[in-house]
Amino acid sequence: MESRVADEAERLRCQGLTLGFGSRIVQRDLTFTVRRGSVFAVMGGSGCGKSTVLRAMIGLLPPFGGSVVVDGEDLWASSPERRSEIGRRFGILFQSGALWSSMTLAENVALPLQMFTALDHAAIDALVRLKLRLVGLSDAATRMPSELSGGMRKRAGLARALALDPDILFFDEPSAGLDPVTSRRLDELILELRDGLGATIVIVSHERASLFSICDDGIFLDAETRTAVAHGAPRMLRDECRVPQVQAFMRRELFEAAGAGRT
Secondary structure: OOOOOOOOOEEEEEEEEEEEEOOEEEEEEEEEEEEOOOEEEEEOOOOOOHHHHHHHHOOOOOOOEEEEEEOOEEOOOOOHHHHHHHHOOEEEEOOOOOOOOOOOHHHHHHHHHHHHOOOOHHHHHHHHHHHHHHOOOHHHOOOOHHHOOHHHHHHHHHHHHOOOOOOEEEEEOOOOOOOHHHHHHHHHHHHHHHHHHOOEEEEEOOOHHHHHHHOOEEEEEEOOOOEEEEEOOHHHHHHHOOOHHHHHHHOHHHHHHHHHHHO
16 A cells, blocks of 8 residues: 655655646646755746746645645645645745734734634734744734835744744745845745744745755746746756756846847
């Protein structure tokens, strides 16, 4: 009999994943594995389908074909109730932070705990303080989202993503809209959380500085062929991969300079 978890080092696996909307295929035949404790990147240029892949991985977009296997359990072959239970092991940071504008920061972080646990008010309050301390926002608990800077909103969204102690953290363009210094601090925080909490992290991004800094594995999506054209750590793809689309993305400045020299 086949073991439910074929590989103890495997946290999540996509097998033959094909995605789209209506009759349009966005990405097809994606097969990759996310190892436990890794920082895995879904890379590619704008419009290639990175966020679409993320939506399928977290249970928001049914695939046309293939599977998303979490700890040996097929997410999309499960009942809606079971899929919801599996999803509670995910922490998700959307690109905008997705905070409720009418709630304080503490109330935003408390919401998942109120919805999905039976903890009393004192226990929730203690956990909220802990999560805010983890992301460096202990002094901002009573502030509204409109009072926060872009970097603070990202960290606030991260605190909420951590509320239920997830096994896997999913980040959708975490550095988008941030200045280089704030982006670098967020990258450092992500690594601290990975090391301190032992979480597995999946990042959707086209920000190369962040990809090179924190990701140790990944997949590169191509918009033209609508599939993955390379697998591996971003630095390795930059230095060793000879696929033209990958090189154009990873070494954009060199390609732009070469193009300028021909004009």
